[in-house]
């Protein structure tokens with residue numbers, strides 16, 4: 220299919236070809252490690268499944284299509300995808316990163332890569348112009364996450380991408396929270412997009428998988444070399460499940476956004492709730508930027524109860540019945556989490572509190588259930 224498809228068609232058909240063998244409509248799961256050759260080197264484009272696998276190729280083409288990218292690369296997890304990006308760099312190189320980023324990303328940068336001699340500056344990116352002081356001739360990468368997790372701050376991708384260009388520095392965006400339904404960072408000037416496809420892209424809490432997209436051929440070659448050399452690749456079954464998830468991404472995201480809007484308004488008006496963090500609220504500090512940068516405001520939100528102690532927040536998450544208390548996000552089912560003791564436990568308390576992640580904060584991944592059931596559930600848990 221050569222025609223450039225609109226997003227809601229690209230999720231289903233983008234980069235896909237009908238199966239040549241039997242015309243199967245869904246891509247076959249090529250559960251194989253190797254491929255027969257007729258003569259040494261005489262193969263049909265596939266030699267060994269760490270390097271390539273046809274089911275993985277279908278997924279890599281799909282994500283490239285929906286992110287408006289030239290190339291896609293699939294990995295065993297979101298962290299394996301990020302790890303591959305960071306392996307582009309050498310001891311002495313410097314990275315500028317958002318300070319309130321996913322706990323696992325913070326852990327990878329600080330506990331794995333610091334000891335290999337990378338220097339990482341964790342900064343507040345709300346005012347992009349303040350980044351200028353961190354650039355020097357060793358700066359190689361700006362790592363953005365937006366909306367940030369779990370505070371739902373919005374980072375201005377376009378302005379930071381311009382800064383990156385001016386300083387000959389790559390700009391990578393962890394697009395997990397938004398998904399390409401809400402924002403396409405390459406269109407805004409970024410060089411690399413990374414996904415934990417475990418979340419919205421696969422969308423059903425049944426797969427762990429990571430993705431990267433780029434449009435630069437040289438960058439693609441370098442990343443594919445690391446992908447093959449380090450070998451953190453996903454199996455064909457997980458690629459198939461993620462592809463299947465992507466086919467309904469636009470439908471699910473639309474409902475995630477509608478439901479989270481209703482939950483945000485319900486919580487904001489609730490007398491026992493002190494603060495709601497959701498970029499769609501007009502009093503959110505980055506609301507205007509979110510309106511500009513994103514198609515809608517996403518399915519993730521955080522809130523703080525008025526009685527600001529740890530016990531109240533723990534009691535609320537324990538009392539929820541439809542929201543499941545669990546790590547992760549982006550599945551069809553609603554989840555609740557307590558970042559300080561769950562997703563963000565790997566970040567030191569002082570660092571975490573500096574970015575607003577206090578012991579009282581509750582994070583919700585609003586699913587696609589009936590909104591009235593979700594609101595009734597929150598109402599009984601908060602009461």
Ligand SMILES: *Cc1c(COP(=O)(O)O)cnc(C)c1O
Nearest residue numbers: 296297298321393395415417428
């Ligand atoms: C979950 C997550 C990751 C890590 O992805 P895995 O698939 O769990 O390895 C990275 N960034 C964000 C924003 C996430 O939510």
